[in-house]
Amino acid sequence: MISDRQLSILNAIVEDYVELGQPIGSKTLIERHKLNVSPATIRNDMKHLEELALIEKLHTSSGRSPSELGIRYYVNQLLKQTSHQQEKKIQRLRALLIENQYDISSTLSEFADELSVASQYTTLVMHPNHNKDIINNIHLIRPNAHLVIMVVVFSSGHVEHLHLASDAPLSNDELMKISNFVTDKYNEWNNYHFEDELMSFVNSNMEKSFIENMLNTIDAHFDNQSNGIYMGGKVKLIDALNENNVSSIQPILQYIESKKITQLLDDMSNSEINVKIGHEIESSLSDISIVTSEYHIDDRLKGKIAVIGPTAMNYQNVIKILNTIW
Known part of the structure; x- marks a missing residue:
């Protein structure tokens, strides 16, 4: 169990790590978030979070990085908050269908590209089941x-x-x-x-x-x-990986191009937003996360969306985007 202050610190570490791409120290937290506590208090809270395996020290510097468990804790809180928020739904697919003269393949391909631009990550849109x-x-x-x-x-x-x-x-x-x-x-x-x-x-x-x-x-x-998948922003997946985890690109692409991704989308079958992080997807995929949701062409015809990025993903933005899609 962690206190509200420790949760705030964990959230700040995750969000700063996503933005800066480097371990976060107590000094950075105080400067960026105007925390009204002493550096010693921050360090003690960070030590507690480290003991709970929510953050980890990967280098000799004083900074900490969020662990996979810490990111999961952060995402769970985020999903709990957004489940109570009523975002205005955007029926973009209906407009795209009309623009593409009701050609679903062209529509979903364009939709995948638009989602990739909005989220800045690789996106997959699964063909609906006719x-x-x-x-x-x-x-x-x-x-x-x-x-x-x-x-x-x-x-x-x-x-x-x-x-x-x-x-x-x-x-x-x-x-x-x-x-x-x-x-x-x-x-x-x-x-x-x-x-x-x-x-x-x-x-x-x-x-x-x-x-x-x-x-x-x-x-x-x-x-x-029904197994057809349209991909947007494939190159963004490569861009998101740094020199420390670039070797993981092959198993990631193999996973996406196999039927496993279709099975994952089928298993995450409810209309809520779902998030799979690192090893939750597969033992060999420690460096990516997959956020999934549904889209609707009409009340009956539905399909799945997946946004794929690094475990240090901007979950807040991705979840907000998916939360507006009808």
């Missing part, structure tokens, strides 16, 4: 004898063009009839009634096979898309 979206319409177009293009229109305004290889000799009228049936019944796919309705609708095994191929193609496409 299984939660509603399909308003499916149109079938046959450009040649071997290909059918499915134009899938969602309630969010997003449109997908999917290619379906098929030699089935179906007329335009038959394709329209099938597209109307699938549009109407898509949400019942995998429902035990669907197979009966499908059998009563189709006139041949060819039509049945074509419709099943359609549905499987749509599901496979959206399963792949």
